[in-house]
Amino acid sequence: MSAVLNTLSLPEHVPLSVPRTARPLTVIVAGNPNAGKTSLFNSLTGLRQKVANYPGVTVESKSGNWFISGNGPTVRLVDLPGLYSLDATSLDEKIASEILLDGSATKADAIIVVADATNLIRNLYLAMQLIETGRPIVLALTMVDLAERAKLKIDLAKLSDELGVPVVPIVAKQRRGLKQLGQAVLDVALRGAQPSIDVKANRDSSPQNNHSRLIQRYARIERIVSDAVETRTEDGPDISERIDRFVTHKFLGPVILLLVMLLVFQAIFSWASLPMTLIDHLFSGLGNVVRANLPPGVFTDLLTDGIIAGVGGVIAFLPQILLLFLFISLLEDSGYMARAAFLMDRLMRAVGLHGKAFVPLLSSFACAVPGIMGTRTIESPKDRIATIMIAPFMSCSARLPVYTLIIAAFFSGKTVLGVVSLGAVIILTMYLLGIAVAIVVASILKRTILNAPTPPFVMEMPPYRLPNFGNVAQALLTRSTVFLKRAGTVILAISILLWALMAFPRSSAPQSKTAEGAVQIENSFAGRAGRLIEPAIKPLGFDWKIGIGLISSFAARETIISTLSIVYNVGEGADNKSASLVDTLRNARRADGTPIWTPLTGVSLMIFFLLACQCMSTVAVVRRETNSWRWPLFMMGYMLVLAYVASLVTFQGGRLLGFA
């Protein structure tokens, strides 16, 4: 029987020798990407996790409490982004390595280095670097069940002896080995740091020295692994390589990628619609209840029109965001994302970007916020900024209500070539237009202000694995908490501000219930601003009422629909498909009797919404991710100019061509 099996079959009720220390311990979990770090972290902490930012930097850190035993010390477990080496390249890795090397920021009592038993040589490289620093380390060997199946025999005692640190095999999903891991961590934490090996050489970071230390390290690892691991002889390509024969096939590969993308979009747009409607009804019902039970007045208006409607409108996007994250984590966990980047790298390079930029850009079709957060895996800072700058051009789900409204009002019931609905063609065109603009902008940025040498594309293609559903659920839970927190703070504040702009100064003229709203909004600060910008937006085909919509939609695009309903006197609770708003838009007339809204106005508005950066959340996340106001302001500015010019060309060009 192999050593792996022997250790794993230890009974789990072995009493732990618990040290008497009242001091809470901090333990860091570090390891290569795809080594099973998250599974281990989740198994150890369960639902007791919280997401916070690392001190001084803007990257999220996950931490949670690990109860090793009933009477032991409290252990705070910190999960780091995956890294291959302490000499970091990407932002994620830099943060991880800073935290590992800097004792003061997060003082760790022990480090658990997670290593994939099926990919031991490369995984031990980081472990070796950390062991050389002399910090208290336990090596957690993951995927031992897969290693057994691959007939890898690992002599744990020998491995532990040669590395000089305890080695504990675990199977996180089945909770095998977790107690032994706890015991080992407590042991090393109490023993404290060891003198680091070869301190002088470590401080000398000249390239020659790095180079020779690197080769020495790998030579040592290879010697240890050949001593401690009995490998089977290679018997042809493994299962992942067989799957890749289809998934990255010359012709099939791109087809499969397209199908996967279609599936994701279909799911986000159709599966999410029922829960979205439910949330919508829930909040409008809540608003009605509040309105019915409170005396009319400014406070009630603030509560219903400002807070409940504003926050509810944003929370309605939660189902779409959750579905998107569900798919992203499934694709990521299964190993498919790396294949998508592999297929797309050549095309992405044509615009000066990296295959890894494909995934965040794909995410941005649902929402630019997670997409922008996903750019952290891109190594080159300039490439990362370029990707962030073009992410909002991917038509996100918040544009969809606007497109739907315009299509319902002006293009419904028409078909192209007798079969395809014109609406579908228009939506597809908007998506493609967004991509085209992104390509052009990326090329320009990469040749001018973000000019930099082509960054390396070195990416692990992890073996295909069944996604761990516990991890996926955990990720979704964390995502919703973060999103709801944001809806409760930033978005709440903006909702109140926008409401105030539309509610003040108060109009005193007594009017009928619906007309009251219209008069109020016309005389409000927002209404005045709409009139103020009317000369500027008239060449785009917009009147001051649309102007109010543009102003209110700065915070979030979909707000324009509720604003238009108010300005155009449509009753409460109008949504984008409501017949009344559609009819009102069709029938709205200027003083001289000409229609305000024509199909051309609609197209011009859609193009404006495609290109302008009307999303506070995006601006906020760009500010956070780039750590300066420079980039978000630049993004808002250039996108606004682009949107203005494109709408101007569309409207004036369309009129010259004889469209109305």
Added chain:
Amino acid sequence: MTLDSIPNNVTARISSVDVRGAHGLRLMEMGLVPGAPVRLVKAAPLGDPIQICIHNYHLALRRTEASAIEVTINS
């Protein structure tokens, strides 16, 4: 002979890595060290990047990066 020019599914041995470029060290950190056996698995549909197998795991890299790695084919 460099890593980008060996035929598919042939195992070669790395003889040297040009680390003058900024990413040479990165490649070595990922296990592309002299002496290690490496196999070219396939190229992406548009010919670039390429997928290799090193130390029993798979890595994708562009041809420009692969050309910094000198290999000899076992005979």
